[in-house]
Amino acid sequence: MPNIVVVGAQWGDEGKGKIIDLLAQNADAVIRYQGGNNAGHTVVFDGKKHILHLVPSGILHPGTTCLIGNGVVIDPVSLLLEIEALEASGVQVRGNLKISELAHVTLPYHCALDQAYEAKRGKLKIETTHRGIGPTYKDKFGRTGIRMADIIEPDGFKSRLEQNLEEINFMFEKYFSLPPLQIKDTIVKYASLGQRLSEYVDDTAEIVNSMLDDGRMVLFEGAQGTFLDIDFGTYPFVTASHTLAGGASTGTGVGPTRLEKVLGIVKAYTTRVGAGPLPTELQAGGEDLRIRGKEYGATTGRPRRCGWFDAVIVRRAKMLNGFESMALTKLDVLSGIEKLYICVAYKINHEIVKAIPAALRKTDKLETIYEILPGWKEDISGIRKYQDLPDNTKRYIERIEELVGVKTSLISLGEARDQTIHMDDL
Ligand code: GDP
Numbered sequence: 001m002p003n004i005v006v007v008g009a010q011w012g013d014e015g016k017g018k019i020i021d022l023l024a025q026n027a028d029a030v031i032r033y034q035g036g037n038n039a040g041h042t043v044v045f046d047g048k049k050h051i052l053h054l055v056p057s058g059i060l061h062p063g064t065t066c067l068i069g070n071g072v073v074i075d076p077v078s079l080l081l082e083i084e085a086l087e088a089s090g091v092q093v094r095g096n097l098k099i100s101e102l103a104h105v106t107l108p109y110h111c112a113l114d115q116a117y118e119a120k121r122g123k124l125k126i127e128t129t130h131r132g133i134g135p136t137y138k139d140k141f142g143r144t145g146i147r148m149a150d151i152i153e154p155d156g157f158k159s160r161l162e163q164n165l166e167e168i169n170f171m172f173e174k175y176f177s178l179p180p181l182q183i184k185d186t187i188v189k190y191a192s193l194g195q196r197l198s199e200y201v202d203d204t205a206e207i208v209n210s211m212l213d214d215g216r217m218v219l220f221e222g223a224q225g226t227f228l229d230i231d232f233g234t235y236p237f238v239t240a241s242h243t244l245a246g247g248a249s250t251g252t253g254v255g256p257t258r259l260e261k262v263l264g265i266v267k268a269y270t271t272r273v274g275a276g277p278l279p280t281e282l283q284a285g286g287e288d289l290r291i292r293g294k295e296y297g298a299t300t301g302r303p304r305r306c307g308w309f310d311a312v313i314v315r316r317a318k319m320l321n322g323f324e325s326m327a328l329t330k331l332d333v334l335s336g337i338e339k340l341y342i343c344v345a346y347k348i349n350h351e352i353v354k355a356i357p358a359a360l361r362k363t364d365k366l367e368t369i370y371e372i373l374p375g376w377k378e379d380i381s382g383i384r385k386y387q388d389l390p391d392n393t394k395r396y397i398e399r400i401e402e403l404v405g406v407k408t409s410l411i412s413l414g415e416a417r418d419q420t421i422h423m424d425d426l
Contacts, residue, residue, distance in 0.1 A: 001026050001426055002260040003218045005248045008225030009317035011272035012243075013297070013304060014265040015329035015412055017041025020057035020221050022410075022417050023263075023426075028216035029065040030058030031208055032223065033251030034241035036073040036106055036136065037082075038129040039223035040298025044415040048089070051298050054079045055086065055097060056221050062092055065211070067204045070102035071241065071251020073136040074148060075111075076193040099197065100204040101149040107190070109168050109181050110135040116176040126237055127274030129300050137240035139164075148201050151194035158187050205253025212258055220248035220259065226317040227272075227356075234356055237276025245321040263409065263426070264323035266314055266400075268331045271304040273297050277356055277363045280307035280343045293333040308341040308370070311403035316355050318406055325426070327410035328397060332381040332419075338374075340396060344403060345369040373399060381414040386421055 004023065008014045021043045024030050037053040044050075045060050054074060058064040068074065083093045110132030117134070118125045128134060139145040144164050150156045165183055172178040208218060222243055227233045229243040241247065245262045249255060269289060272278050282289060286306025289295065295304035317323075334340060346353045347367040357363060376390040383389055389397075401407055411421040 001217050003212070003220070003258065004426065005220040005222065005245045005259050005262045005321075007222040007245045007262060007264060007321050007323065008243065009264040009266045009314050009321070009323070009326065010225050010270055010310075011227050011278070012223070012225035013271055013273065013295070014225060014267045015327075016222065016265045017043045017052065017057045018412060018415060018417070019263070019265055019327045019329070019410065020219060021045065021060060022420060023219055024058035024061045024064050026217060027058060027061075027064055027219045029067060029208060029211055030056040030219045030221055031067040031069050031204065031252050032056050032072050032221045033069045033248045034071040034243060035223035035239060036131060036133045037075050037078040038131045038133045038239065038299055041223075042298050042415070045417065050086070050089070050091075053082055053299065055082050055093065058219065058221075059086060059091055059093060059096065062096070064096065065207070066097045067208060067252075068097070068099045068103060069204055069208075069252035070100040071247060072100070073104045073106050073133060073140070074099065075106040075131065076151065076190065076197055078131075080193065080196060094199070097200055098202040098204055098207060099148055099200045101147065101201050103148050104136055104140045104145040105148060105151050106132040106136040107146065108186065109172075110139070112178060113171065116178060120176070125275065131299070134240040148197070151190055152198040152201050154187070154191040154194065157190060157194060161187065208252055208254055212254065218254075220252065220254075222248065226320055227313060229320075232320050234276045234360060235358075237274065245323070261426070262321050262323040264314070264317060264321060264326040264406065265329060266326045266404075267329050268309060268334055268396075268400075269293070270307040270310050270313075271295050273300070273302055273304050277360060277366075278305050278307055279312075279346065279356065279363070279366055279368050280310045280341075281305055282307050289333070293330055308343055309400065310343040310368075311400065312343055312346050312354070313356070314400075314404045318404055323406060325407050325409040325424075326404070327412060328400065328408050329412040331393065331397070331411060332379070332413045334375065334396075335379055336375070336377055340373045340375050341370045342373060342399060342403065343368045344371050371399070381419055383413060384418075384421060386411070386423060
């Protein structure tokens, strides 16, 4: 198998965790390239559910090296809890996990700022996960961030934190009316967390590139999805990092020529969590689909907004990520729906537009054009061969392929690894 970048083609929660876990059977390493513990991948193995926030979804395979790349932001408390929970359920993390020394650290003041900014935004809030991800990236790009290399070394951490203290406390006290940061407590606590994480911290760019030099197979794990990308997403209702396949290069230190293949993970309908445009949203947020698909956030438990399949955005996701094939997920959820709508075009003032407008105020005028396909009644979750699928299911898949302009490599019909139809060798 080639090296593969796995990327969500919609607004996240497409089922990337399951697909990465499946592909990791043949991978030597899985590396995360962006986001933080705002991500939540659900992997079901041996009937047991594991929710992963920072640890790559390859961790359930004992021989797979798992790496957290420089593009990821790390909350040490959350990461240690995740490692402990995995080890407690018999998963070997020690020795299999390495974290980039360049990854930026999410500290308690980032979480406090995240909440405080959201409160200030009032009606225009982004509905972030309150995990401090945006403020951590803001510090990274403002060049005041603290990295894993700093927190594993107590003096380095103290001096970086002291440099930032004046600005942090100015914001806390003067802008948000919050109590000032207790720097002593933070230093003591994070010095100890840094020590516990030090065995995992390494030069992950060197590790992954030397694995590639040795001809080993690497999976690049994206979090969130294409339309949450900081540039190409529905700004400002986006996440603070580059979710696109291109982020796999800068977020790991692997040159773009070595990435080889991009696999788009495409849910058979559309969902999004939080505020922002969702052109095919069903009335009342699509309650029926939400219940059928158990569409509640893995990180926050928030109900996801649900809508029909949107071929316009997935076609654009194909262009932005350069994927030539897709994994179509959660098709089983659509069983029993009489008529299936697919959005085939957008119009504004009777003119076709190829994307959600950059100026979001124009989305008020956005008209969605649908095609209606007949649904199927059968439970398809136990089917393992394409030819055994009902004709209407095949027709739905083939129409999506035509509209998006890509072939399907994997069809996912349930949470478990084996509830999958393999259409090719990828
Ligand atoms: P991710 O962030 O893209 O990994 O997606 P999540 O893990 O947040 O959400 C996907 C959810 O759907 C998880 O609970 C998965 O176990 C589940 N899931 C994945 N693929 C399928 C599928 O084909 N059918 C069904 N019914 N559930 C699936």
